[in-house]
Amino acid sequence: MRVPLSKVFVLASRDYIHEWQMSFCFVLALAAVLGPMMVLFGLKFGIVGAMVDQLIEDPGNREIRPVSSGRFDRTWLESVRKRSDVAFLVPRTRSIAATIELGSEGSSRHVRAELIPSDEGDPMLSPQGERPEGVTRIVLSRSAAEKLQVEVGDTLDGSLARQYRGHKERVHLPLTVAAVAPARAFSRDGAFVSVSLLEALEDFRDGRAVPRMGWDGDGEKNARTYPSFRLYARSIYDVAGLRDAFAKLGVDVKTHAADIELVQRMNRNLTAIYWVIAVIGLFGFSLSLGASLWANVDRKRKELSVLRLVGFRTMDIAWFPMVQALYTAIFGWALAVGLYQAVASVINEMMASQLIEGQQVCRLLLHHYGIALGLTCASAVIAAGLAGLRSAHIEPSASLRDL
Amino acid sequence: MSHSFADSWGLLVFGTWHHNMNTSDSSPSQSRGALVYYVRDVVKTREAEGVAFRLKVPSLQIAMGEKIALVGESGCGKSTLLDILAFILKPSSVGAFRFRPERDGEPLDMDAYWRSGKLNQLGDLRKRYLGYVMQTGGLLPYLTVRENMDLCRSVLGLKHDGTIEHLAEQLGIVKHLNKLPDALSTGERQRVAIGRALAHRPSIVIADEPTASLDPYAAQKIMSHFMDLVEELNITVILASHAWRHIKELGLRRLHHRTVRSTDTNLTETIVSG
Numbered sequence: 001m002r003v004p005l006s007k008v009f010v011l012a013s014r015d016y017i018h019e020w021q022m023s024f025c026f027v028l029a030l031a032a033v034l035g036p037m038m039v040l041f042g043l044k045f046g047i048v049g050a051m052v053d054q055l056i057e058d059p060g061n062r063e064i065r066p067v068s069s070g071r072f073d074r075t076w077l078e079s080v081r082k083r084s085d086v087a088f089l090v091p092r093t094r095s096i097a098a099t100i101e102l103g104s105e106g107s108s109r110h111v112r113a114e115l116i117p118s119d120e121g122d123p124m125l126s127p128q129g130e131r132p133e134g135v136t137r138i139v140l141s142r143s144a145a146e147k148l149q150v151e152v153g154d155t156l157d158g159s160l161a162r163q164y165r166g167h168k169e170r171v172h173l174p175l176t177v178a179a180v181a182p183a184r185a186f187s188r189d190g191a192f193v194s195v196s197l198l199e200a201l202e203d204f205r206d207g208r209a210v211p212r213m214g215w216d217g218d219g220e221k222n223a224r225t226y227p228s229f230r231l232y233a234r235s236i237y238d239v240a241g242l243r244d245a246f247a248k249l250g251v252d253v254k255t256h257a258a259d260i261e262l263v264q265r266m267n268r269n270l271t272a273i274y275w276v277i278a279v280i281g282l283f284g285f286s287l288s289l290g291a292s293l294w295a296n297v298d299r300k301r302k303e304l305s306v307l308r309l310v311g312f313r314t315m316d317i318a319w320f321p322m323v324q325a326l327y328t329a330i331f332g333w334a335l336a337v338g339l340y341q342a343v344a345s346v347i348n349e350m351m352a353s354q355l356i357e358g359q360q361v362c363r364l365l366l367h368h369y370g371i372a373l374g375l376t377c378a379s380a381v382i383a384a385g386l387a388g389l390r391s392a393h394i395e396p397s398a399s400l401r402d403l
Numbered sequence: 404m405s406h407s408f409a410d411s412w413g414l415l416v417f418g419t420w421h422h423n424m425n426t427s428d429s430s431p432s433q434s435r436g437a438l439v440y441y442v443r444d445v446v447k448t449r450e451a452e453g454v455a456f457r458l459k460v461p462s463l464q465i466a467m468g469e470k471i472a473l474v475g476e477s478g479c480g481k482s483t484l485l486d487i488l489a490f491i492l493k494p495s496s497v498g499a500f501r502f503r504p505e506r507d508g509e510p511l512d513m514d515a516y517w518r519s520g521k522l523n524q525l526g527d528l529r530k531r532y533l534g535y536v537m538q539t540g541g542l543l544p545y546l547t548v549r550e551n552m553d554l555c556r557s558v559l560g561l562k563h564d565g566t567i568e569h570l571a572e573q574l575g576i577v578k579h580l581n582k583l584p585d586a587l588s589t590g591e592r593q594r595v596a597i598g599r600a601l602a603h604r605p606s607i608v609i610a611d612e613p614t615a616s617l618d619p620y621a622a623q624k625i626m627s628h629f630m631d632l633v634e635e636l637n638i639t640v641i642l643a644s645h646a647w648r649h650i651k652e653l654g655l656r657r658l659h660h661r662t663v664r665s666t667d668t669n670l671t672e673t674i675v676s677g
């Protein structure tokens with residue numbers, strides 16, 4: 001025959017409200033600990049987040065390029081491309097051979113464009129835009145497009161020359177502008193083209209025949225190898241792993257792993273510092289709440305023994321400090337959230353000029369609020385547990401006649 | 404009432420005790436048939452700072468519907484006995500301690516409850532069958548008068564049926580029902596406490612000097628209200644008081660006791676029987 005929990009809950013609530021001044025002090029004390037902690041975490045999360053955002057935003061940070069040229073064949077490259085931490089891989093032809101003269105009708109200028117091998121899923125190109133395709137469709141870099149004064153759909157005249165059997169030879173090929181790459185993709189004059197076009201141009205320069213283009217030469221190339229490749233890791237966090245994997249294969253690569261690791265290390269260190277502060281803060285709060293709840297049991301000894309007298313059970317009584325501690329936790333958390341949001345909006349306002357649109361220095365995700373509430377409730381429950389045990393042991397006879 | 408410790412008071416006590424059998428509705432034969440309390444050789448020893456107090460109850464029987472008064476000077480052990488009878492104080496040693504709240508139920512062995520530490524079951528018995536009026540209020544400051552009076556009822560899950568209002572009317576505190584106890588005078592609080600002890604229609608009401616903090620006139624008035632109510636509800640009453648004068652007119656059976664103070668061993672002993 002237990003007292004219904006709802007009854008215990010109502011009584012504990014009434015007591016909490018009746019002593020609202022005392023309760024408010026507890027709530028304030030909690031918010032004073034939790035609020036700054038949330039601001040601190042928001043700052044850490046926001047600053048590290050912004051740095052990570054910047055790293056992620058530029059796909060160039062995911063690039064891995066061999067330092068010196070090697071001899072990579074198709075099967076080897078294919079096996080690397082199939083790795084789960086590799087997002088994109090295309091072979092590079094010799095860079096000496098990877099240029100072309102471009103001319104357009106709209107402009108008298110001729111542009112010498114560097115050619116970058118590309119393919120489906122090139123992270124440097126905008127995901128919605130057209131890809132370079134076959135031997136005619138290419139993606140121009142912004143600067144090349146401006147110099148040539150062309151737009152998407154325009155045709156260009158591509159030409160290249162070679163020294164062949166003692167005399168100079170020049171071929172022309174019609175090219176179509178499939179798209180213009182974003183400015184950050186390539187800052188110089190250049191064009192993203194298919195690997196097959198690059199292979200054709202390299203063969204032409206080497207004096208070989210390229211029958212599919214109708215170019216004459218000394219027979220076809222059979223076993224092709226590539227001196228280099230364009231590789232992008234799936235995420236910035238895969239870069240270091242890939243670098244090490246290449247080192248094992250004897251391929252020296254250049255990466256942005258150091259930048260990424262710096263941010264990661266900073267994140268780790270800040271997180272560690274933050275948790276030390278948070279644990280000390282919550283422990284302190286737990287201790288102070290526990291102490292005051294413990295003292296409360298003494299203060300309310302008579303009232304609790306009255307409840308004991310009218311038949312409240314041990315467990316019913318133990319719920320009292322528990323319910324009240326949870327109230328403190330929830331209200332204190334709510335106040336801390338309000339405090340945090342006020343401070344965060346001021347900080348973000350102050351920093352707005354130094355940040356990209358929509359970025360925030362002080363920022364929390366929804367689940368961070370949840371974690372804060374969970375931790376607070378947990379420490380409150382631990383604090384109340386001891387007081388609860390103590391209040392459960394109140395003997396009605398011993399304290400009824402106090403006062 | 405001061406005797407030297409050398410008296411062989413175990414025998415003496417039985418010889419000097421007399422019962423008041425002139426109480427209203429409980430003839431001895433009836434009472435033997437429906438005993439609420441049956442107590443034999445219960446002892447409670449309390450000690451603090453080398454000063455000891457011992458309460459002895461060689462034999463005590465309280466019948467259903469009886470109105471008992473425990474009258475004696477301060478410190479003679481009235482509250483100690485009431486607390487034992489209300490199951491909130493554990494006796495030091497027990498010959499027999501049986502409680503039969505229902506007229507045709509089995510008597511319960513309270514000593515067994517105490518020995519096995521079933522405090523929650525003792526609480527359940529209090530909740531169900533006992534009303535307790537304390538010397539000073541004992542009201543919860545965060546509940547209104549109405550809620551305070553309703554406490555025992557609501558804990559038992561009893562519905563609102565006008566009992567509280569009826570009681571409040573008889574105790575003259577209707578206009579205070581929605582106030583907090585803080586806003587009441589001591590006498591009014593005491594009436595609320597009486598109301599609370601009666602509201603769930605317990606079979607027994609134990610009152611420990613319910614009017615001790617009031618002036619004689621108010622005490623008289625509240626006590627007569629109280630007696631009317633318990634009479635109306637046919638409740639067994641055990642009342643402690645240090646002034647017999649008021650009690651006599653209310654028609655209670657007086658429980659006699661003897662207090663012995665020894666000068667050399669710092670022991671005070673009270674023997675109660677009835």
Ligand SMILES: Nc1ncnc2c1ncn2[C@@H]1O[C@H](COP(=O)(O)OP(=O)(O)OP(=O)(O)O)[C@@H](O)[C@H]1O
Pocket residue numbers: 449450451456475476477478479480481482483484645671
């Ligand atoms: N918690 C305790 N520990 C030790 N001794 C106690 C304790 N409570 C009471 N006593 C002693 O027990 C004796 C009886 O106390 P009790 O409270 O039963 O007296 P009382 O008859 O109710 O007195 P009053 O009329 O003043 O209320 C007293 O002498 C007191 O000193």
Ligand SMILES: [Mg+2]
Pocket residue numbers: 481482483611
């Ligand atoms: Mg007393």
